[in-house]
Each structure stands twice: as C-alpha cells, then as structure tokens.
Amino acid sequence: MDYTHLSEFAVRPGALTLWRAELAAGAAWVTDERPFTSVHVRHCRDTDATDPRPGRGRWIGTIFEMDAPFDAAHWSETVRLWHARHEGLRTTLASCGDTELASYRDTEPERLICAAADVTVAAEPVPDVTESRHINEYLTDALELRLSPLRWPHCLLATVEHAETADFTVLVAADHSVMDAYSQAIVILELRALYAAVAQGEPVRESPTFGSSADFAQWERSMAAALTPECEPVRYWRRFLDGSGGMLPRFEPAITASSTAVSHRPQESVSRKLLSLTDLERVEQAVTERGHRLSVAVFTALAIAYRRTFGYISLRAIMPIATRPDLRWLESMGWFVNVVPIDITLAPDLDVDSALETTRTTLRRSKVANDATWTRVLELLGCTDRPRFGVSFLDIRVLPDYELVESLRGHTLRAESYSGDEVFFWIVRAADGLRLSTRFPASFPAVEMDRFLAEFTRAMLEFAHAPQPKVGIGPAIPSATQVLRGEGDTAVDPGSAPLAPARV
Template structure:
C-alpha cells in the first residue's frame, strides 16, 4: 500500500458528495476529565488558531474504491455507526483559558452524518483538485469534526471513498484498517447482516490516561531520557538532519518533493528473505542497516541517526481502534569503518534493541528532559503490510494511504513497505535538496538491501576429535 499524496491518485469521474458529521443538538458535548495524550497536547501547542488553512501540511487520510453501488441512506447509516463505535471521532478539545486545551466528548448516538452533493466538478482530475483544497480548509485539530468523508459515485457499480482527517484522530495503522472496516460495516447495513461488536475498539481517551501516567514517571535519569540525550549529542544541539549540507536555501514557500518507487521486485526480495531466514535477521533490521550504509556511501558518514514511529496500542483493547496511537523512538547506528552488510546487520540489531527502552516513554517529555530545543526532523518507518487482515483485498480496492503536501524546509521522512509485490519506499524531502542526491541515496539504499544475498553461510563449529569419534561410533 503506497503512502502518497491525494494528487497522485487517479480518481475516476463521477458524482461527488461530501459527508460531514454533526451532533443532534448543540448541548451534547460534556467536559471530559481524561487527559490528552502527550503527543496530542504537544501537537496542539504548535497550532495557530487563526490559521485560515488549518489542514495544510497536517491532514492524513485514505482512499479506496468500494466494490458495491452507493446507497446514500445506507452509507449515512454506516458512517453514523462508525462514529458510534469509535469514541476518538466523538471527542475534541476546548480552550482552558490559560493557553491550553482540555477534552470534551459526546456520547454514542448523538452524531448524525449527512451528505451534500457537489454539482461541480464531475471530472476526476477536477474532483481531486477540489478535495485537496477542501481538506486544507476544513480539517483542524481545534475545530470538530476532525474527519470528513467524500464519495464519488461512478456509472459502474462501485464508488470511491475518501476519508480525510486531522492527525489527532487518525494514525497510519488506522488509515490502513479503516478500508476493510468501512467495507464490512457497509455490507452489513445493505444486507441486513449483523453489526459486529468487539472489545477491540477501545477509546484513545482511555489510552491517554495510561500514556500520561507513564509520562509523569519519567525523570532525567530514566533510560529513555538517557538514550534521547545520546541521540541529541548535547543539550541544545540541533536535531540530526538528512543531507543537511546538501540542502540549498530557497526564498519563499516550496512544496516538498515526493518520491515513491520500488526498491526490490518480489523475486529480488524473496532472495533477500531467504538469506535473512538463514542468518536469523529480520527484514526490519535490514531496512535500517541499509539506510545506514546508504548514508555512508552517499554522504561519507558512518553514523546514521533517525527517529522511528512505533505503534503504541498496549493490548488487544485498542487493536482495531481509530485514533493516534504513536510514539517515536531514536535509532542511532554507528558503523565500523568498512563494515559490510553482515556487520551492519549486527550493529543495527543492537541499536534497535536499545531503542526499545523508549517504546513506552513519551518522546516529547523525554526530549525536553534531554535538553532538546526542537522536534525531530528526520524519520523512517517500516511496515509489512501482510500483517493486515485481507491485505490482498485492499490492493484490489485500490487502497492507498494519504498524506498532505508538506512545506518543511528541513524535514525528510521515509516510509518503507513490504507489500505483496515487493519492497517499496515513499519519501518526502526539502525542495532545496537536489533530486539527484535523493536518487543516488535511494539507489544505494536498494543496493545495500540486496547485498544481503552476498552474505556467506554461517560458519559451523569445527568438530573436535571427541565429537568426530562419537559420530563415527553412532554410525
């Protein structure tokens, strides 16, 4: 599943409608004593309440094609059931009066979703442009609803679904899960089937209680704070930046370039995975080892530092939840001079094991204690999409996860996905970085991963005289 911009998805022409949640009455919202998650609170602190385009550079979403005709009443019912199921869609924030925010929530059954037809545009390209504009204007972390849905009904017996949301109510895992969840709900509504209830749709607000309690336990001597301090270098030091000395300053605002490409074909990837099984290494370790090698080969640096987003759903209660369940951990890999892929794998495995000390520690609080003056600017994540249920069906539905266009002058992020057809990467990077530099880096990255196939078989123990004699006796 590619992680791309909406503009890179070809929407077929048809009849566009926008589906917006609203509460039955204005007095359904009640103060909620549960805290905001650390990452949510930190996120709100960076926002400008007067921003005319609050979704610009911030919204995320999902687009796919529903393999059934659009029944507008059934679809409205589906979306209402979806909001009833997920409290994360029924919670928002209100100002506290001191510059902060607190949570307010509305109960199940209080949200209705209505669709408004949009007469124009009907051409697919024009619809795409219209939706890109709408999501920047309408989606905000400060104004509910934080989620909008668009449908495009086609002349064929199917329709396109776009879910756009502010990041505060959706994460990358939720983006992938929602395709089959909405399909299952819609099928049940249209056929009169059973609407499945489950203990795995836990509330993000309940998770926030656990997360904030853990954050309060952090001290400057906590292992997580120590690791973030080592990653940073010294209090007040700038965050590690990808290709910092290759980025040219530009005047004005520039959209970040976005690149998506195949790193390894399925045949090449299976060669790599066969060797990894023999040498007892994971593909995730290989990806980060290859990033480190590509950094050395492209920029001459033996030390590779990046942050890695991780899922923070502590148990099955939140397995199918919609929400923002993400922490980030530091990955700090130093390769010995001349290290080949076999050596890089060992060093990377050790580095990733150390990063686990930060798994349950609020990264924002940890960084503040370590003396950071800014947030991370370089990140990389790996996902094996085959862990998702019915992942092949998602591909048949043209499912894509989406991210807003970014305008950052220094952020670089890589999303690496193991899909059914091979290994591919999506990246965004500063407009001041020459495209040929990124092309070189990605080529070295792919080359380093495939170099796993050259690793020799593990050396077996040399038999002693005693073990050889015993073997002969047994024979």
C-alpha cells in the same frame, strides 16, 4: 500500499459527495476529565486558530475503491456507525471554535465528548465536479480549509460514485489528532465491513478491541508523568542528543545555510517500487538464514547507502513506533504513536554479518524508550527542537487481509508538506515487492535523492548475493500483535511516521 499525495491517486470520474458528522439537534457536548495525549496537546499548541487553512500540510487519510454498489442511505448510516463506535471521533476541545484563541500554550485543553446517539451525518453533493483532476483539486482545497485539531468534526469523508462500474471510491481524511498510520491502514476493511452489514441488514460486529483513545490518553499521560531525568529511557535519549549538540538529527545532505523551517514551495515527493517480489524474496531468504528479519536489513541498507552516497559514518534518525500497549486498542481510531532515537554506526569495512548484527543491536537497545513519551522526554532534557529526519518500516503482511486491501486500490495519503528542512522515509514490504515513499525539501536536488535510493537498493540486493554463514533459520514474520506490543527486532508504526509538530 503506497503512501502518497491525493494528487498521485487517479480518482476515476464520478459523482462527488462530501460527508461530515454533526451534532444532533438538541444534543450537547459534555466535559470529560480525561486528558489528551502529550503529542495531541503539542499538536494543538502548534496550531494557529486564525489560520484560514489549518489542514495545509497537516492532514492524513486513506483512499480506496469499495467493491459494492453505492447507496447513499447505507453509506450515511455507515459513517454514523463508525463515529458511534470510536469515541475519539466524537471528541473535541473546549473553545476550539473560538477564533480569538491563538493556542493552548499555557493551559491544558479540556476534552469534550458527545454521546454516540447524538451523532448525525450530513451529505454535501458537489454536482459540478466530476472529472478526475477536478475532484482531486476540490478535495485537496476542502481538506486544507476544513480539517483542524481545534474544530470538530476532525474527520471528513468523500465518496465518488462510478455509475458505469456500479461501485464507488471512498476517501477518509482527518486531522492527525484523531488518526495515525495504523488507523489509516485498518480503516479500509472496517468501513467495508460496516457498509456490508448495513446493506444486508445485519448487526455490526462488536469487539473489545475498539477501545477509547481517551482511555489510552489517560494511560499515556500517567506514563509520561512517571518519567524522571535519571530514569533509563531519559538517559538513553540524553546520550543520543549529546551526539548532536542537544538537537534532534537531520538528513544532513539536505541541510544548508539557507534551509528554513517553512518553504513557499511544496516538498518533493517520491513513491516507487525498489525491489520486485522475486528480488525481495531472495533478500528475505538470505537475511533469514543469517538469523535476522527484513526490518534489520532495511535499516542496515539505509545506513550503508547514507555512507556510500554522502560519506556520513552514522545514520541518526528518529523512528516511529506503535504505542497500542493493550489489545483493547488494536482496532481503535486515534493517535497511538511514540518515537525513539536510532543511531546506526557500522564498521568501516561494511561486512554484511557485522553490519546486520550492529543494526539489530541498535534497534533492540532503542526499545528502552518505547513507552517513554518523546515530548515529555525532550521537556525534561530542555530540548525544544522538532523532528526533521525520520524512518518508518512496515511489513504489510502483519495487517489483516492485506491482499484484499491491495485489490481495493488502497492507498494511505499525506498532505503536501512545505517544510524546508524535513526528510522522511516510509518503507513498505508490500505484496508485490519493496516500496518506498519519501518527502524532502524542494531545494534538495532530486538527482541526489535518486542516488541515495539507488545505493539503498544496491545494498539490499547485496544481502542476497553475499556468502551465507552457517547459522540456523531466523524468526518468522512477527504478527500484528507482536508489532503493536513492541516484540521482535523492531516495532515501527505501520505505514507512516505520524508526529507533531513535524507533521510527517
């Protein structure tokens, strides 16, 4: 599953329709005392309510092809049921439509919720837009104009009906406040199952795993409030920041004297397969025989490539992790993400076994910060910096029916970024090999990024060819539950690095 821009997905021609949630006539929003998550509040405070394009560089989403005939009534009911199921999609902020409100910098946003029965769905046919390029351009423009954390609905869907093949393409796009990378990955099968149930007149599946994101926010804020300057997670972060003068790490080769937070040019974007399935399986076998998981090999190879390409001794970055601490949130739509710091410093000789063990130790130590809300930690440490360099890894095999998702052309999407100093990598163990997506400043030479990716690929292949030590077989691939609970060598957010305000 690639993580790309909408412009990189070839939408087949067809009849375009937008779908949005609305509040039913006579219905009203109700105040809810549960707070928003810390990162949600920061996201809102960093949003200018007067910005005519609040979604520019900020929305995320998913696109796939539904393997069923299109029926407008069935799809409308599917969208309604989806909003009814997830409380986070029926949540907004008080006064979020007030254009005079510049931000929530000095106040705590008030949560408003509408009842599941009060959601209706409106269709917006776009009859004059039918060709692939025009569909992409129209949707990109619409999402930049209409998606905002300050204005409901925070999610917009689109369908493209393909009459010649009797199926249709589905786009789900949202402001980051109501969707994270794991949500992006699981929404495909959820909407497919809902649509099938509606079409067949069957009851939709109920499950305790569709927990409320508002309940999660309450849990997260209580955990954040318990942090102190001397607790172990905060001390771990302090030691990390002390290594870079109190600032969050950068992808140093991309930082120059002229680097700025915002660029008028969109960032460069790369999405490619680096290893074939055959080569990747050789690597997996080799690192498993050394007692490690693929995630350890990936981060080790990144550190090796960083040194070989640019000469830096340490790879210092932030790593997104999934924070769904209980199974009740396993299938929820929302923003369930924290970040932890990683500092991988390998020995000069880059011995394979030593390097892998160093990385595993680093990743395991980082777990002390798993439940420590990063925004609150930075507040306690007086750090006002923002994430600029992040790495995320996903083994897609932990996701249910991942092969079916691939057959539906499932892609997770990110808006084009205009940052002048951010670099992020998303690495996926896909069904057909190892895939990598990255975005980086337009001022950073693409040839330099190509050199880095080539060295990363080379380092991965070296794991398969190095002499094997005499050790037992290592652990198996972790389950989705293990990933979400933070078990195993590392617990990364599946598919992406969804942070605010970096909008990765």
